[in-house]
Amino acid sequence: MKxxxxxxxxxxxxxxxxxxxxxxxxxxxxxxxxxxxxLKVKYNKPGNVYLGLPHRLDRPTSGLLILAKTSKVLPRLNKLFQSKGAVHKTYWAVVDKRPPKYTDTLEHYLIKNQERNRSYAYNEPKEDAKFASLTYRHVASIDRYHLLEIELHTGRHHQIRVQLRQIKLHIKGDLKYGFPRSNKDKGIHLHARKIEFVHPVKKEPLTIIADPPKDPVWDEFLKMFHAGKFSPVNPV
Structure with a gap:
Protein backbone atom coordinates (compact mmCIF):
# COMPACT_ATOMS: atom_id res chain seq x y z
CA MET A 1 0.00 0.00 0.00
CA LYS A 2 1.37 3.39 -1.03
CA LEU A 39 -3.48 8.52 9.38
CA LYS A 40 -3.42 7.89 13.12
CA VAL A 41 0.39 8.06 13.19
CA LYS A 42 0.76 10.92 10.68
CA TYR A 43 -1.67 13.21 12.49
CA ASN A 44 -1.04 11.87 16.01
CA LYS A 45 -4.71 11.06 16.50
CA PRO A 46 -5.47 9.63 19.95
CA GLY A 47 -8.84 8.05 19.13
CA ASN A 48 -10.45 6.15 16.28
CA VAL A 49 -9.78 7.33 12.73
CA TYR A 50 -12.72 7.70 10.34
CA LEU A 51 -12.36 6.20 6.86
CA GLY A 52 -15.10 5.66 4.26
CA LEU A 53 -15.05 3.30 1.28
CA PRO A 54 -16.91 4.54 -1.84
CA HIS A 55 -15.66 1.76 -4.17
CA ARG A 56 -13.64 -1.47 -4.08
CA LEU A 57 -10.89 -3.47 -5.77
CA ASP A 58 -10.66 -7.26 -5.94
CA ARG A 59 -7.97 -8.78 -3.72
CA PRO A 60 -5.73 -9.99 -6.61
CA THR A 61 -6.02 -6.64 -8.43
CA SER A 62 -3.58 -3.80 -7.84
CA GLY A 63 -3.98 -0.06 -8.23
CA LEU A 64 -5.91 3.01 -7.23
CA LEU A 65 -8.37 3.03 -4.38
CA ILE A 66 -10.08 6.26 -3.28
CA LEU A 67 -11.08 6.60 0.38
CA ALA A 68 -13.06 9.26 2.26
CA LYS A 69 -11.39 10.90 5.27
CA THR A 70 -14.61 12.42 6.65
CA SER A 71 -18.21 11.29 7.09
CA LYS A 72 -19.34 14.43 5.23
CA VAL A 73 -17.47 13.65 2.02
CA LEU A 74 -18.33 9.92 1.87
CA PRO A 75 -21.96 10.42 0.65
CA ARG A 76 -20.66 12.80 -2.05
CA LEU A 77 -18.10 10.25 -3.19
CA ASN A 78 -20.72 7.49 -3.09
CA LYS A 79 -22.94 9.58 -5.35
CA LEU A 80 -20.04 10.25 -7.74
CA PHE A 81 -19.10 6.59 -8.05
CA GLN A 82 -22.74 5.59 -8.55
CA SER A 83 -23.49 8.30 -11.14
CA LYS A 84 -23.01 7.28 -14.77
CA GLY A 85 -20.04 9.06 -16.34
CA ALA A 86 -19.05 10.99 -13.21
CA VAL A 87 -15.92 8.93 -12.55
CA HIS A 88 -13.63 7.77 -15.36
CA LYS A 89 -11.64 4.65 -14.52
CA THR A 90 -8.76 3.37 -16.65
CA TYR A 91 -7.26 -0.08 -16.10
CA TRP A 92 -4.25 -1.86 -17.55
CA ALA A 93 -4.54 -5.60 -18.19
CA VAL A 94 -1.83 -7.98 -19.40
CA VAL A 95 -3.36 -10.79 -21.48
CA ASP A 96 -2.12 -13.94 -23.18
CA LYS A 97 -3.22 -13.21 -26.75
CA ARG A 98 -3.52 -10.25 -29.07
CA PRO A 99 -7.19 -9.13 -29.09
CA PRO A 100 -9.30 -9.73 -32.22
CA LYS A 101 -9.55 -5.96 -32.82
CA TYR A 102 -7.23 -3.06 -32.04
CA THR A 103 -10.05 -1.46 -30.06
CA ASP A 104 -13.61 -2.52 -29.29
CA THR A 105 -16.48 -1.97 -26.87
CA LEU A 106 -17.66 -5.15 -25.15
CA GLU A 107 -21.24 -5.43 -23.91
CA HIS A 108 -22.48 -8.42 -21.93
CA TYR A 109 -24.95 -9.40 -19.24
CA LEU A 110 -23.33 -10.69 -16.07
CA ILE A 111 -24.68 -13.01 -13.40
CA LYS A 112 -22.75 -13.40 -10.15
CA ASN A 113 -22.56 -16.80 -8.46
CA GLN A 114 -22.21 -15.86 -4.79
CA GLU A 115 -21.14 -19.33 -3.63
CA ARG A 116 -18.33 -19.64 -6.18
CA ASN A 117 -17.43 -15.94 -6.09
CA ARG A 118 -17.32 -15.66 -9.85
CA SER A 119 -19.39 -14.07 -12.58
CA TYR A 120 -20.67 -15.43 -15.88
CA ALA A 121 -21.17 -13.39 -19.03
CA TYR A 122 -23.96 -13.76 -21.59
CA ASN A 123 -24.54 -12.05 -24.91
CA GLU A 124 -28.29 -11.68 -24.33
CA PRO A 125 -30.28 -10.37 -21.34
CA LYS A 126 -31.15 -12.94 -18.67
CA GLU A 127 -33.10 -12.87 -15.45
CA ASP A 128 -31.06 -11.26 -12.65
CA ALA A 129 -28.24 -10.38 -15.08
CA LYS A 130 -26.65 -6.92 -14.96
CA PHE A 131 -25.56 -5.05 -18.08
CA ALA A 132 -21.79 -4.59 -18.34
CA SER A 133 -19.82 -2.44 -20.76
CA LEU A 134 -16.16 -1.60 -21.30
CA THR A 135 -13.90 -0.36 -24.08
CA TYR A 136 -10.45 -1.85 -24.56
CA ARG A 137 -7.51 -0.65 -26.65
CA HIS A 138 -4.45 -2.74 -27.49
CA VAL A 139 -1.48 -0.49 -26.64
CA ALA A 140 1.66 -2.68 -26.62
CA SER A 141 3.06 -6.19 -26.99
CA ILE A 142 6.15 -8.05 -25.79
CA ASP A 143 7.21 -11.63 -26.54
CA ARG A 144 4.38 -13.53 -24.87
CA TYR A 145 2.05 -10.90 -23.54
CA HIS A 146 -0.12 -8.02 -24.69
CA LEU A 147 -1.19 -4.91 -22.79
CA LEU A 148 -4.72 -3.56 -22.99
CA GLU A 149 -5.88 -0.17 -21.74
CA ILE A 150 -9.46 -0.47 -20.55
CA GLU A 151 -12.10 2.13 -19.84
CA LEU A 152 -14.93 0.89 -17.63
CA HIS A 153 -18.44 2.13 -18.41
CA THR A 154 -20.09 0.06 -15.64
CA GLY A 155 -18.80 -1.42 -12.40
CA ARG A 156 -19.74 -5.09 -12.08
CA HIS A 157 -18.32 -8.01 -10.11
CA HIS A 158 -15.12 -9.26 -11.84
CA GLN A 159 -16.28 -7.36 -14.92
CA ILE A 160 -12.99 -6.95 -16.81
CA ARG A 161 -11.88 -10.49 -16.05
CA VAL A 162 -15.06 -12.17 -17.23
CA GLN A 163 -15.69 -9.92 -20.25
CA LEU A 164 -12.17 -10.47 -21.58
CA ARG A 165 -12.63 -14.22 -21.11
CA GLN A 166 -15.70 -14.01 -23.36
CA ILE A 167 -13.43 -12.97 -26.23
CA LYS A 168 -10.90 -15.68 -25.29
CA LEU A 169 -8.39 -13.38 -23.60
CA HIS A 170 -7.06 -14.34 -20.17
CA ILE A 171 -5.36 -12.01 -17.70
CA LYS A 172 -1.91 -13.21 -16.61
CA GLY A 173 -2.18 -15.10 -13.33
CA ASP A 174 -5.99 -15.25 -13.30
CA LEU A 175 -6.67 -18.96 -12.69
CA LYS A 176 -10.33 -18.29 -11.90
CA TYR A 177 -10.99 -17.04 -15.43
CA GLY A 178 -8.81 -19.32 -17.51
CA PHE A 179 -5.12 -18.41 -17.30
CA PRO A 180 -3.18 -21.69 -16.80
CA ARG A 181 -0.70 -20.55 -14.12
CA SER A 182 -0.87 -18.39 -11.02
CA ASN A 183 1.54 -15.53 -10.35
CA LYS A 184 4.08 -15.92 -7.55
CA ASP A 185 2.36 -13.22 -5.48
CA LYS A 186 -1.09 -14.79 -6.08
CA GLY A 187 -2.16 -11.55 -7.75
CA ILE A 188 -3.20 -11.00 -11.34
CA HIS A 189 -1.93 -8.57 -13.97
CA LEU A 190 -4.91 -6.24 -13.71
CA HIS A 191 -4.14 -2.75 -12.46
CA ALA A 192 -6.37 0.25 -11.71
CA ARG A 193 -4.15 2.79 -13.48
CA LYS A 194 -6.06 6.08 -13.47
CA ILE A 195 -9.13 7.71 -11.90
CA GLU A 196 -10.57 11.04 -13.06
CA PHE A 197 -13.42 12.95 -11.40
CA VAL A 198 -14.45 16.36 -10.15
CA HIS A 199 -13.39 16.78 -6.53
CA PRO A 200 -16.59 16.60 -4.42
CA VAL A 201 -15.56 19.55 -2.23
CA LYS A 202 -13.10 21.66 -4.24
CA LYS A 203 -15.16 21.24 -7.44
CA GLU A 204 -11.96 21.01 -9.48
CA PRO A 205 -11.01 18.25 -11.96
CA LEU A 206 -8.78 15.66 -10.31
CA THR A 207 -6.70 13.03 -12.11
CA ILE A 208 -4.78 10.44 -10.09
CA ILE A 209 -2.39 7.92 -11.66
CA ALA A 210 -0.67 4.90 -10.09
CA ASP A 211 2.14 2.79 -11.54
CA PRO A 212 1.74 -1.02 -11.59
CA PRO A 213 3.67 -3.24 -9.14
CA LYS A 214 7.37 -4.02 -9.58
CA ASP A 215 7.43 -7.11 -11.77
CA PRO A 216 9.42 -8.06 -14.93
CA VAL A 217 6.36 -7.97 -17.21
CA TRP A 218 4.91 -4.76 -15.78
CA ASP A 219 8.38 -3.18 -15.82
CA GLU A 220 8.79 -3.94 -19.51
CA PHE A 221 5.47 -2.35 -20.42
CA LEU A 222 6.13 0.65 -18.17
CA LYS A 223 9.48 1.22 -19.93
CA MET A 224 7.66 1.18 -23.27
CA PHE A 225 5.12 3.68 -21.92
CA HIS A 226 7.79 6.10 -20.72
CA ALA A 227 9.65 5.73 -24.02
CA GLY A 228 6.51 6.72 -25.93
CA LYS A 229 6.19 3.31 -27.59
CA PHE A 230 2.51 2.73 -26.83
CA SER A 231 0.20 2.57 -29.84
CA PRO A 232 -1.41 5.93 -30.69
CA VAL A 233 -4.99 6.56 -29.61
CA ASN A 234 -6.17 6.90 -33.21
CA PRO A 235 -3.85 4.80 -35.41
CA VAL A 236 -3.79 5.54 -39.11
Whole structure:
Protein backbone atom coordinates (compact mmCIF):
# COMPACT_ATOMS: atom_id res chain seq x y z
CA MET A 1 0.00 0.00 0.00
CA LYS A 2 1.37 3.39 -1.03
CA UNK A 3 -0.28 6.79 -0.61
CA UNK A 4 -0.55 8.55 -4.00
CA UNK A 5 -2.67 11.59 -3.13
CA UNK A 6 -4.09 13.15 0.02
CA UNK A 7 -5.96 16.29 1.01
CA UNK A 8 -8.30 17.19 3.88
CA UNK A 9 -11.16 15.21 2.35
CA UNK A 10 -9.85 12.16 0.48
CA UNK A 11 -6.86 9.86 0.34
CA UNK A 12 -5.86 7.75 -2.68
CA UNK A 13 -3.64 4.69 -2.29
CA UNK A 14 -1.94 2.29 -4.68
CA UNK A 15 -3.12 -1.11 -3.46
CA UNK A 16 -0.74 -4.02 -3.83
CA UNK A 17 -1.77 -7.40 -5.27
CA UNK A 18 -3.08 -9.66 -2.53
CA UNK A 19 -4.12 -6.90 -0.15
CA UNK A 20 -7.72 -7.25 0.97
CA UNK A 21 -9.71 -4.01 1.13
CA UNK A 22 -12.25 -5.06 3.77
CA UNK A 23 -12.39 -7.81 6.37
CA UNK A 24 -13.08 -11.29 5.02
CA UNK A 25 -12.99 -14.87 6.27
CA UNK A 26 -9.16 -14.96 6.15
CA UNK A 27 -8.89 -12.42 8.96
CA UNK A 28 -5.92 -10.78 7.21
CA UNK A 29 -5.06 -7.15 7.90
CA UNK A 30 -7.04 -4.95 5.53
CA UNK A 31 -6.19 -1.89 3.46
CA UNK A 32 -8.71 0.03 5.58
CA UNK A 33 -6.79 -0.97 8.74
CA UNK A 34 -3.46 0.06 7.21
CA UNK A 35 -4.70 3.46 6.04
CA UNK A 36 -6.33 4.17 9.41
CA UNK A 37 -3.05 3.38 11.15
CA UNK A 38 -1.17 5.58 8.66
CA LEU A 39 -3.48 8.52 9.38
CA LYS A 40 -3.42 7.89 13.12
CA VAL A 41 0.39 8.06 13.19
CA LYS A 42 0.76 10.92 10.68
CA TYR A 43 -1.67 13.21 12.49
CA ASN A 44 -1.04 11.87 16.01
CA LYS A 45 -4.71 11.06 16.50
CA PRO A 46 -5.47 9.63 19.95
CA GLY A 47 -8.84 8.05 19.13
CA ASN A 48 -10.45 6.15 16.28
CA VAL A 49 -9.78 7.33 12.73
CA TYR A 50 -12.72 7.70 10.34
CA LEU A 51 -12.36 6.20 6.86
CA GLY A 52 -15.10 5.66 4.26
CA LEU A 53 -15.05 3.30 1.28
CA PRO A 54 -16.91 4.54 -1.84
CA HIS A 55 -15.66 1.76 -4.17
CA ARG A 56 -13.64 -1.47 -4.08
CA LEU A 57 -10.89 -3.47 -5.77
CA ASP A 58 -10.66 -7.26 -5.94
CA ARG A 59 -7.97 -8.78 -3.72
CA PRO A 60 -5.73 -9.99 -6.61
CA THR A 61 -6.02 -6.64 -8.43
CA SER A 62 -3.58 -3.80 -7.84
CA GLY A 63 -3.98 -0.06 -8.23
CA LEU A 64 -5.91 3.01 -7.23
CA LEU A 65 -8.37 3.03 -4.38
CA ILE A 66 -10.08 6.26 -3.28
CA LEU A 67 -11.08 6.60 0.38
CA ALA A 68 -13.06 9.26 2.26
CA LYS A 69 -11.39 10.90 5.27
CA THR A 70 -14.61 12.42 6.65
CA SER A 71 -18.21 11.29 7.09
CA LYS A 72 -19.34 14.43 5.23
CA VAL A 73 -17.47 13.65 2.02
CA LEU A 74 -18.33 9.92 1.87
CA PRO A 75 -21.96 10.42 0.65
CA ARG A 76 -20.66 12.80 -2.05
CA LEU A 77 -18.10 10.25 -3.19
CA ASN A 78 -20.72 7.49 -3.09
CA LYS A 79 -22.94 9.58 -5.35
CA LEU A 80 -20.04 10.25 -7.74
CA PHE A 81 -19.10 6.59 -8.05
CA GLN A 82 -22.74 5.59 -8.55
CA SER A 83 -23.49 8.30 -11.14
CA LYS A 84 -23.01 7.28 -14.77
CA GLY A 85 -20.04 9.06 -16.34
CA ALA A 86 -19.05 10.99 -13.21
CA VAL A 87 -15.92 8.93 -12.55
CA HIS A 88 -13.63 7.77 -15.36
CA LYS A 89 -11.64 4.65 -14.52
CA THR A 90 -8.76 3.37 -16.65
CA TYR A 91 -7.26 -0.08 -16.10
CA TRP A 92 -4.25 -1.86 -17.55
CA ALA A 93 -4.54 -5.60 -18.19
CA VAL A 94 -1.83 -7.98 -19.40
CA VAL A 95 -3.36 -10.79 -21.48
CA ASP A 96 -2.12 -13.94 -23.18
CA LYS A 97 -3.22 -13.21 -26.75
CA ARG A 98 -3.52 -10.25 -29.07
CA PRO A 99 -7.19 -9.13 -29.09
CA PRO A 100 -9.30 -9.73 -32.22
CA LYS A 101 -9.55 -5.96 -32.82
CA TYR A 102 -7.23 -3.06 -32.04
CA THR A 103 -10.05 -1.46 -30.06
CA ASP A 104 -13.61 -2.52 -29.29
CA THR A 105 -16.48 -1.97 -26.87
CA LEU A 106 -17.66 -5.15 -25.15
CA GLU A 107 -21.24 -5.43 -23.91
CA HIS A 108 -22.48 -8.42 -21.93
CA TYR A 109 -24.95 -9.40 -19.24
CA LEU A 110 -23.33 -10.69 -16.07
CA ILE A 111 -24.68 -13.01 -13.40
CA LYS A 112 -22.75 -13.40 -10.15
CA ASN A 113 -22.56 -16.80 -8.46
CA GLN A 114 -22.21 -15.86 -4.79
CA GLU A 115 -21.14 -19.33 -3.63
CA ARG A 116 -18.33 -19.64 -6.18
CA ASN A 117 -17.43 -15.94 -6.09
CA ARG A 118 -17.32 -15.66 -9.85
CA SER A 119 -19.39 -14.07 -12.58
CA TYR A 120 -20.67 -15.43 -15.88
CA ALA A 121 -21.17 -13.39 -19.03
CA TYR A 122 -23.96 -13.76 -21.59
CA ASN A 123 -24.54 -12.05 -24.91
CA GLU A 124 -28.29 -11.68 -24.33
CA PRO A 125 -30.28 -10.37 -21.34
CA LYS A 126 -31.15 -12.94 -18.67
CA GLU A 127 -33.10 -12.87 -15.45
CA ASP A 128 -31.06 -11.26 -12.65
CA ALA A 129 -28.24 -10.38 -15.08
CA LYS A 130 -26.65 -6.92 -14.96
CA PHE A 131 -25.56 -5.05 -18.08
CA ALA A 132 -21.79 -4.59 -18.34
CA SER A 133 -19.82 -2.44 -20.76
CA LEU A 134 -16.16 -1.60 -21.30
CA THR A 135 -13.90 -0.36 -24.08
CA TYR A 136 -10.45 -1.85 -24.56
CA ARG A 137 -7.51 -0.65 -26.65
CA HIS A 138 -4.45 -2.74 -27.49
CA VAL A 139 -1.48 -0.49 -26.64
CA ALA A 140 1.66 -2.68 -26.62
CA SER A 141 3.06 -6.19 -26.99
CA ILE A 142 6.15 -8.05 -25.79
CA ASP A 143 7.21 -11.63 -26.54
CA ARG A 144 4.38 -13.53 -24.87
CA TYR A 145 2.05 -10.90 -23.54
CA HIS A 146 -0.12 -8.02 -24.69
CA LEU A 147 -1.19 -4.91 -22.79
CA LEU A 148 -4.72 -3.56 -22.99
CA GLU A 149 -5.88 -0.17 -21.74
CA ILE A 150 -9.46 -0.47 -20.55
CA GLU A 151 -12.10 2.13 -19.84
CA LEU A 152 -14.93 0.89 -17.63
CA HIS A 153 -18.44 2.13 -18.41
CA THR A 154 -20.09 0.06 -15.64
CA GLY A 155 -18.80 -1.42 -12.40
CA ARG A 156 -19.74 -5.09 -12.08
CA HIS A 157 -18.32 -8.01 -10.11
CA HIS A 158 -15.12 -9.26 -11.84
CA GLN A 159 -16.28 -7.36 -14.92
CA ILE A 160 -12.99 -6.95 -16.81
CA ARG A 161 -11.88 -10.49 -16.05
CA VAL A 162 -15.06 -12.17 -17.23
CA GLN A 163 -15.69 -9.92 -20.25
CA LEU A 164 -12.17 -10.47 -21.58
CA ARG A 165 -12.63 -14.22 -21.11
CA GLN A 166 -15.70 -14.01 -23.36
CA ILE A 167 -13.43 -12.97 -26.23
CA LYS A 168 -10.90 -15.68 -25.29
CA LEU A 169 -8.39 -13.38 -23.60
CA HIS A 170 -7.06 -14.34 -20.17
CA ILE A 171 -5.36 -12.01 -17.70
CA LYS A 172 -1.91 -13.21 -16.61
CA GLY A 173 -2.18 -15.10 -13.33
CA ASP A 174 -5.99 -15.25 -13.30
CA LEU A 175 -6.67 -18.96 -12.69
CA LYS A 176 -10.33 -18.29 -11.90
CA TYR A 177 -10.99 -17.04 -15.43
CA GLY A 178 -8.81 -19.32 -17.51
CA PHE A 179 -5.12 -18.41 -17.30
CA PRO A 180 -3.18 -21.69 -16.80
CA ARG A 181 -0.70 -20.55 -14.12
CA SER A 182 -0.87 -18.39 -11.02
CA ASN A 183 1.54 -15.53 -10.35
CA LYS A 184 4.08 -15.92 -7.55
CA ASP A 185 2.36 -13.22 -5.48
CA LYS A 186 -1.09 -14.79 -6.08
CA GLY A 187 -2.16 -11.55 -7.75
CA ILE A 188 -3.20 -11.00 -11.34
CA HIS A 189 -1.93 -8.57 -13.97
CA LEU A 190 -4.91 -6.24 -13.71
CA HIS A 191 -4.14 -2.75 -12.46
CA ALA A 192 -6.37 0.25 -11.71
CA ARG A 193 -4.15 2.79 -13.48
CA LYS A 194 -6.06 6.08 -13.47
CA ILE A 195 -9.13 7.71 -11.90
CA GLU A 196 -10.57 11.04 -13.06
CA PHE A 197 -13.42 12.95 -11.40
CA VAL A 198 -14.45 16.36 -10.15
CA HIS A 199 -13.39 16.78 -6.53
CA PRO A 200 -16.59 16.60 -4.42
CA VAL A 201 -15.56 19.55 -2.23
CA LYS A 202 -13.10 21.66 -4.24
CA LYS A 203 -15.16 21.24 -7.44
CA GLU A 204 -11.96 21.01 -9.48
CA PRO A 205 -11.01 18.25 -11.96
CA LEU A 206 -8.78 15.66 -10.31
CA THR A 207 -6.70 13.03 -12.11
CA ILE A 208 -4.78 10.44 -10.09
CA ILE A 209 -2.39 7.92 -11.66
CA ALA A 210 -0.67 4.90 -10.09
CA ASP A 211 2.14 2.79 -11.54
CA PRO A 212 1.74 -1.02 -11.59
CA PRO A 213 3.67 -3.24 -9.14
CA LYS A 214 7.37 -4.02 -9.58
CA ASP A 215 7.43 -7.11 -11.77
CA PRO A 216 9.42 -8.06 -14.93
CA VAL A 217 6.36 -7.97 -17.21
CA TRP A 218 4.91 -4.76 -15.78
CA ASP A 219 8.38 -3.18 -15.82
CA GLU A 220 8.79 -3.94 -19.51
CA PHE A 221 5.47 -2.35 -20.42
CA LEU A 222 6.13 0.65 -18.17
CA LYS A 223 9.48 1.22 -19.93
CA MET A 224 7.66 1.18 -23.27
CA PHE A 225 5.12 3.68 -21.92
CA HIS A 226 7.79 6.10 -20.72
CA ALA A 227 9.65 5.73 -24.02
CA GLY A 228 6.51 6.72 -25.93
CA LYS A 229 6.19 3.31 -27.59
CA PHE A 230 2.51 2.73 -26.83
CA SER A 231 0.20 2.57 -29.84
CA PRO A 232 -1.41 5.93 -30.69
CA VAL A 233 -4.99 6.56 -29.61
CA ASN A 234 -6.17 6.90 -33.21
CA PRO A 235 -3.85 4.80 -35.41
CA VAL A 236 -3.79 5.54 -39.11
Missing amino acids: VIYEDNHIIAINKACGEVVQSDKTGDETVMDKVKEF
